[in-house]
Amino acid sequence: MQPSGEVQVLESLSFDGQSAESSQSIPHHPLGVKPSGNQYASLYNSKGFVGSFQLFPDEILAIFLEYLDSCTLRYLGSTCKFLYAFCRSDDLWKSLFIESAESKSGSFKWRGTWRSTCLGLSDDQISKVNCDYVFSDVLYRPFLCTHTSLEPYTTNIPAANAITKLEDLSLDEFSDRWSDKPFILTKPNRDWPVYKSWDTNALLQEYGNIQFRAEAVDWSLHTYVDYMNSSSDESPLYLFDRGFIEKMQLIVGKHQPLPSYWIPECFGEDLFAVLGEDRPDDKWLIVGPARSGSTFHKDPNATSAWNAVLRGSKYWIMFPSTASSPPPPGVYVSEDESEVTSPLSIAEWLLGFHAEARKTPGCVEGICREGEVLHVPSGWWHLVVNLDASIAITQNFVPRSHLAGVLSFLKDKPDQISGFKKDVADAYGMFMERMQIEHPELLKQATTELEKKEEGKKRKWDAAIGNAVGDSGVSFSFGFGRDESDEEIP
Ligand SMILES: O=C(O)CCC(=O)C(=O)O
Ligand SMILES: [Fe+2]
Structure with missing residues (x-):
């Protein structure tokens, strides 16, 4: 029947x-x-x-x-x-x-x-x-x-894939053990955030006529909520606004009177703060209907992020990124990672690639519920889908444990740097300079770490091309067994 x-x-x-x-x-x-x-x-x-x-x-x-x-x-x-x-x-x-x-x-x-x-x-x-x-x-x-139900993809998460849930973490615990791992804080700073009602109706009353950015359009919150409540797009337009603090006149910080929200303690260190007004964009308000979300990406400038769900819930699927690990199934990247190609919609990816992804080593999944905060470590691929209409705040930051990664990104991938004001011509130079003034010891550690990595890479390369100088003092190289005229790798 x-x-x-x-x-x-x-x-x-x-x-x-x-x-x-x-x-x-x-x-x-x-x-x-x-x-x-x-x-x-x-x-x-x-x-x-x-x-x-x-x-x-x-x-x-x-x-x-x-x-x-x-x-x-x-x-x-x-x-x-x-x-x-x-x-x-x-x-x-x-x-x-x-x-x-x-x-x-x-x-x-x-x-x-x-x-x-x-x-x-x-x-x-x-x-x-x-x-x-x-x-x-x-x-x-x-x-x-x-119209395909997403439930089969977002439920029955294998225990081995489940993102760890923790009540809360201190800054030291984060620095020492958690800055490379995704996790979900279930009780960040207890009843965070307290002095602001993040309900859609309450927000509409206060900010209904304020315009927010949703992909390529700036719409009033009233119009966006009308859209959100009655549209059936395959990939719903997603409100992702980086100017919300000023537009909503929010107060961020635990110690001010009546803060709208504060940064969970363990994410409190952000070395991009040395850039002051010149720092790249770092805060976004995110609003969207069920089935809206973000397709696979890594966060900008090799930053880490936290994402706090204020209303609704979000399914996350994430993959680590190491030099040897491939991108997630169904995601294709150019060699320098400047171009990413994947199925156009989240549902299409889930239908086509989720089964394979779930079995891929390194894959982690989890549902971040209302009041919880998820950590996205620097460099991790992630796809996110809202299971119901959701409101969230996300912030990107540079913890000391990822300083070296951020420096090498700014130095080696200048064409992929994003979010800085147009007049910042040399983000790497500016960051180095300010770090030298404000945190010389951290900068030293990070540059030493990078030098060691470079050394290690060079040694591996030399070993691979047989660039070791033998007793005879003559270097040798790979050949493909053809004749003497085979080219040598320099
Ligand atoms: O809430 C979302 O759609 C995910 C946003 C995101 O990619 C992030 O916070 O890094
Ligand atoms: Fe992200």
Whole structure:
């Protein structure tokens, strides 16, 4: 028996790690679109009526449509059911709306979908054409990802993978034993944060008309919360604002009167503080609906971070990063790590790669609940998904144990440095200079550590290329057993 209002779909979409024949119970597509494979069980296929457009694979058609304006999309969409379904794709309307003057002015009402918002349509003005004979994975895949339950991926965490939960830590304990490990503090500074109500309704009352950054747009909190409560994007727009302290006039710090929040004791040391006004961005307010989150990344400038969940809960999956460890399954990076490619949405990654990731050595997972704070060690890959509507604060910092890593990042990857003001031309030089004045002993330790590492690398390299000078005083090198003219590695 199938639950009412739902259909069994034959799943032709193939995701790694899942049987292409597996069937799932998911809601009926609002227009009736089905996965491509279903066309083989049907006598009828609307694609037959698209004329010359039939030549395009669906992927190309979708890209072509990205170049059209809203008027042309509407005209083209009224020519046949196949094109109607394609021209209704909400991702197209999202791009059109985000680039529109209306979105930039902030004076609009969120109407449940990007298309309705863009065209100012009320519910009774939305056309509903039955597209039962439109078969397309390109259209069906985002719908499947939006409606697939994430529970199988975020529950039953194997004990060996579970992120350690600790009540609280002192700064010394953190420095001595924990700065390289992810962990979740369950009782950070007891009842933190106390003097501020972080409830959405309370925030709306105080800050409803203030604009916050959500990816490429600045929207009032009112508009963002409307969006959050009634949208069904595969990758929901995520509020990630670095100016929230000033905008909300928050007071940070334990010793001031009525602080809005304070930094948990164990994360209290931040060597970027020596940069004062010139420090890179370090604090963000994060708000998003269930299923929103962050795709795989490492935090900027080799910093560590803490992430405090004030409302809701977050599932984290993390991987250590050492010279010998590969990036997480499904994530591909260029040699210098300046470019990262992975599936576009979190759900798509979970569907396709989670099973393999869970079995990968080093993988850790955990759920950080309301009132808890998670530690992201420098250099760790992480993907995060909100299990319910969530509000969080995150801060990035440089503990002494990662000073060497931060220095070598600033020195060796200047093109990947981010978050500094534009007029800071030489972040590495400036940081070295200020550290020399304020913490010369820590700087010395870190530079000695780096020198030792360099030495070690050089020794390994010399050994690998056989650059040891033998008794005869003649260096030798690898060859591939061809002839005398083989090139030597210098
Ligand atoms: O809450 C999230 O989405 C994760 C943010 C993040 O990546 C971090 O705090 O480092
Ligand atoms: Fe992060």
